[in-house]
Amino acid sequence: MTWMVQGAKRWYDAGRVMPPVPSSVETDTHTWRKDADLCFRFIDDHLTFDPKYHIMATDFQAALSAWLLDLGHQKWSDKTVTARFGDYEAFVQQHVIKKKIRGTSSFIPRLPQEMRFYPDRAAAQAHVDNVPVSYAAWCGSVGKARPL
16 A cells, blocks of 8 residues: 555656656567557558558558468458558558549659569569559558568
8 A cells, every 4th residue: 555655646746647658568568569459560560651652552452461361360351451450540640541542643652662572673663663543542651661
């Protein structure tokens, strides 16, 4: 009971503001979330948020599907991906949205970096060169760079 009174006193003395979360708690929480939350893990391992960039929805779906299969999970449908990531806290906080992109868009498409999909830089560039005039994309995100 003494520890509770001492803690309450420190809290009132600090202006009724909680102290910062200890780094060990942040680390343990991050580790637990990567194990328990597939969206969190995929974002942490494969995405970087940048409002200037976007990922074609088909590229996002292909990378996510391959990753899920590697983990022993079933692929998710486009509807499931849109529902889970569209409302996901990190996407909402970073203003990542799925929308239609047209050839005149100010967004910058990312060069695909995932080697399992593209055998070399030329194949990756050919993919970018053959982007349709209009397509669905996750805007505000980009795949983490991996050297080709």
